[in-house]
Amino acid sequence: MASGAAPAPRLARAPGVLERSLLDGVLVLTPPRPPALALTGSGAALWDVLRTPCDEDELIEDLRERFDDPHDTLAADVRATVVELVAHGLVVRTTDR
DSSP: OOTTOOOOOEEEEOTTOEEEEETTEEEEEETTEEEEEEEETHHHHHHHHTTSOBOHHHHHHHHHHHSOOOHHHHHHHHHHHHHHHHHTTSEEEEOOO
């Protein structure tokens, strides 16, 4: 990173998100903003990784290690899921380390 450049934003679970484990995933909700979302499969794994804030590249790399999926396909899916979770107020972008 160049000197003086802003740090890459990190992804983190939004404060106040409620979660409930399901047999095949996790149910997440940010009160008072319904509806709840059920995350299963790779979505549940993504949510698990976000226990600790990370940048998008770290998130993709962690999930790539968990799933046998071509990098380009996985990266596109992760980015789309992150956009949806941010739109629902479940994930935030932060510069906090």
